[in-house]
Amino acid sequence: MKLTFSRISSLVLLTALAVSCSKDEQNAPTVPTAAVVNQDATRDSHLAMGNPSGATSSSTNYTNYLLSKSQFALSYHRDKGKPNWVSWHLSSAWLGSTPRQDNFAADGALPSGWFRATSSSYTGSGFDRGHNCPSADRTGSVADNSATFLMTNMMPQSANNNQRTWAGLENYCRTLVNQGNELYVICGSYGSGGTGLNGYATTIAGGKITVPSNCWKVVVVLPEGSSDASRVTTATRVIAINTPNNQTLASTWGSYRTSVDAIEAATGYNILSAVNSTVQATIEARVDNGPTN
Template sequence: MLQKKNMSFWGIVRFCSLVVFVFGIFSAFGFYKSLETTASKSQKYPFDYLPTSTTNQIIKHNYFTLSYNEKYEQAEWVAYELKKAYVKNSNFNRPYFIEDPKVKTGSADWRNYKKSGYDKGHLCPAGDMEFAINAYNDTFFTSNISPQTHDFNGGVWNRLEQKVRYWATKYDGVYVITAGVLQPNLKTIGQEEVLVPNYFYKILLDNSNGQYKMIAFLIPNSKSDKPLYEFVVSVDSIEKMTGIDFFPKLDDKTENSLEKNSDYKA
């Protein structure tokens, strides 16, 4: 009789433990879903902020959009909103880079980078998407990378990415457009001849109750210890280099005023 009671008791304990475990899983899942839903509802920058595409191959993922250039096997721009709520540190495991299933012409195979001497440099940083695992994983599509020298990727480019996250927290979110400057007759790597840009740009837009601020950076794909403000240029100058109109839906007066500015302090 005592043995049966003990078995019944431990059965109840095991059942309760299972309930707690399952509840914990669903609670964690609900937390991340809630975070994603909250973030998506507070849309500060509509898709009207997207640049023009010179290739007409615009790919929309859940948290960033890109224009893929098949000729150079990478994005000519990646655009996304970096919200204050996105700036997290989740320590997710890094997945393998894979081809982007949404690119109809096929994004470059990661093997093009193997033994090339260049890093698989993120355009939309994985560190900007650590608020949810699916957002983080999407940054590992090969449509979101470009050949970067190691000292550039881990040095001045990384410093700029960290500064952008600081600004996103300070200004309650910023809009980011970034990529390499794609020009003919540059070095390529791999069988698919992935272009190695000489320069990378990053353009930031802040909209605080209709008050706009804009800043652009143009940085050589090489090691540099220079302060970031030395790389500030006008958006106009990057548009001339790329042939891209970065903010076609902004009213002309605002756009013209902002895109001529190259004042870091402003």
């Protein structure tokens, strides 16, 4: 009788434990693995379309120094005190509710001994501290937004260019993202001599920062997905603009559309080098005629 009771007691205990474990498994928090992976996957490599100038991170590469940040990548020209180009990925994963930080700062990542522009380097120059990668493209966190205010992301830009023409295309790019696309944006400047609020100038900051004659931008538009460079086809929309750096610009960016080939001819870069060469030949020769808002 005692043996039977003991067996029954053991059976009850085991059953209770099994039920308890089953409840624990049912109530265990679900780890959102897929959500994390998807979120990370949409923050893709800023150089997925290629390194336009073959920039390297050697400190002796004074004119084509590669800076790779979490928020963007760029080629920096020490003697011009500004980037040659900046490249970044833009998708919904980069956009949030972080306000504009306005904390312009010198970039401590530049090699020791190099001139480091500060916010005051532009003071009284008549030129805007023109973002290459826009503040509004990096609103996912304070760190992301602050990175866009590093002076290595700035170029001396005429006020009308920066605040009207350039801003219009930046806003349109985010409209494309809100429509379910992801973008690769490469932009920069070249030449010497622009016209700002104080008139024409070739340099500012005591000659340490070159004022460009032209500002350009290339935008590759893709539906959200992966393996992005391989998904670029001859039907992919590519927007390219080249604007003079002066105060007489039209307010609509569409007036300055050109081909990638034309920008490459002016700069010497290979802007979409990671894309299939046959595809490049088609999309780089074409001038976009799509909507502008």
